[in-house]
Amino acid sequence: MLQIYNTLSRSKQVFKPIVPGKVKMYVCGMTVYDFCHIGHARVMIVFDMVVRWLRASGYEVQYVRNITDIDDKIIKRALENSEPISALTNRFIDAMHADSDELGLMHPDQEPRATDYIRQMQGMIGKLIENELAYQGEDGDVNFAVRLLPQYGQLSGKTLDELNAGERVAIGGGKRDPLDFVLWKSAKPEEPTDTRWNSPWGEGRPGWHIECSAMSCDLLGAHFDIHGGGADLQFPHHENEIAQSEGALYGQNRQENDAPFVNYWMHNGHIRVNEEKMSKSLGNFFLIRDVLKSFDPEVVRFFMLKAHYRSPINYSDAQLEEARSGLTRLYTALTHIPEVDTVPIDLQNPWAKRFADAMNDDFNTPEAIAVLFDLASEVNRAQGAEKQMLAGLLKSLGGTLNFLQRDPTNFLQAGSKDQSGLSSEQIEEHIAARVAAKQAKDFAKADGIRKALLEQGVVLEDKPGGITEWRRA
Structure with a gap:
């Protein structure tokens, strides 16, 4: 109700x-x-x-x-x-x-x-x-x-x-x-x-x-x-x-x-902004189009809805980076799952009920997002058909807030818009060089490439079958 x-x-x-x-x-x-x-x-x-x-x-x-x-x-x-x-x-x-x-x-x-x-x-x-x-x-x-x-x-x-x-x-x-x-x-x-x-x-x-x-x-x-x-x-x-x-x-x-x-x-x-109300008279306001040059629109939405709508929000780049990290955690739970489709939201399901109870309590988005984080952790632990079902539910519940509807890999590899680091092509070249170093048993060089990429905000994840995936930190 x-x-x-x-x-x-x-x-x-x-x-x-x-x-x-x-x-x-x-x-x-x-x-x-x-x-x-x-x-x-x-x-x-x-x-x-x-x-x-x-x-x-x-x-x-x-x-x-x-x-x-x-x-x-x-x-x-x-x-x-x-x-x-x-x-x-x-x-x-x-x-x-x-x-x-x-x-x-x-x-x-x-x-x-x-x-x-x-x-x-x-x-x-x-x-x-x-x-x-x-x-x-x-x-x-x-x-x-x-x-x-x-x-x-x-x-x-x-x-x-x-x-x-x-x-x-x-x-x-x-x-x-x-x-x-x-x-x-x-x-x-x-x-x-x-x-x-x-x-x-x-x-x-x-x-x-x-x-x-x-x-x-x-x-x-x-x-x-x-x-x-x-x-x-x-x-x-x-x-x-x-x-x-x-x-x-x-x-x-x-x-x-x-x-x-x-x-x-x-x-x-x-x-x-810095605990003062944002206003043009104080000169501490930020245009939407300027913020979107640096941050993904979904990150901006996530930042806004992490707080209850009636509460004041303190705006800063650090807060937006924190929101990006949170959204990254949710998208990461949806990776490596083939064809994650949304599923009908059944309020008999305990996850859906918790989410709906939060939203029905004066649109309590912070609590609803907390449910998404808990569900993402459950997705990471689950296996097989259960994992697929829970991932679909995560995508469906997130979708009611306009989150998690993109391809996870595309989001995770996008990073900050103003990132001055490596392009996707350059990262792939470094990964290929690392694979070659490992094949030549030059593990010091392979570790060096991983460390250098991490210093530039790129995380590598080695998967079975010799596959290496990457995401922005």
Whole structure:
């Protein structure tokens, strides 16, 4: 039975979809004005894992992840580059897709762009004004009146009196209260024409928070199962999404038995570098495409999922090397077994049950991966048909997390992408020289070749029949 930690209730809850057997899930995606960094990779990998496990568990999943393609940062970058907004955003959307594909991730079922949902955003803003939860200020901006919604703060656990407006947004001249946030930004004379749309409140563009409310409600309905994103979005972005969405639907007096906007809120932990949160302002962020120049995409996924999705991760090359070593251990268990095919996952099997129990405990991937390591050790000890069956199960269970689906030898011989050592051809030449030395009974030379290869990160394994296999250390 799947349990999910719900940020809204601050507890694990048994997962009960609104429609039995079907799951509607929305994840906040990227703001496309630059290349994606490793923090974006964590969001993509975590919720790719969630979708894979839900589908492996028999659910029909509708996975929506949005693209923010209009935003202050986008406008600023486009002006700096002297290029149209669409040229900038399309370029970085293509780059995001390229990074995601190289990481081996599934595409969302729907990937709405904010600029395609302006009508829906305006409709929701109009409803909030009608419900007297929004107003147009003297500066032309339309703002949400936070203090008129009694339940505001339920996701973050903050009361209205505890909120410090100075930590959230600068107080605009058109706001009635410093806690209020913008729904529609009035166009400024200096802003390009491709950053403004006509509206009942004059030319302008949507605020960031209203974008996700409008897109998710349009595609998934006013009440859906799971909403995900990074922990930094919990407040104020997701808090404001709840306020807008429920305010538009119920007005100021949502009743206790009224369905919430979202049933389960999931937030993944931060990436940290040297124990500091990774951020562009600190200059300690790493682009996905740069990391993938040095590390195999499967290693990056393994590194991310070795930690629980809600926990912070400390990023370093050493941590990624450790992940590569762990993945190498799993792939090594699958070598020398002819035609390892996946097998059906039968929860009566104790290995499969342990794995499923871990995943059903709030997607506990560290424990699930521990099961894979234990099973790999069992594969190494087993013989004959049992070995073949256990190897197939290892591949099948790993496959639910998108691991262990490649030819083991290809993975083991790949090593680090930036490895400056010997090529595969050079290694084979050294192995041939070693074989010749052994045939000539020059064992000192043969041992010297083995030692030299090991110093360059290449491990030789002598097999029966005079066969020598190799892998990167």
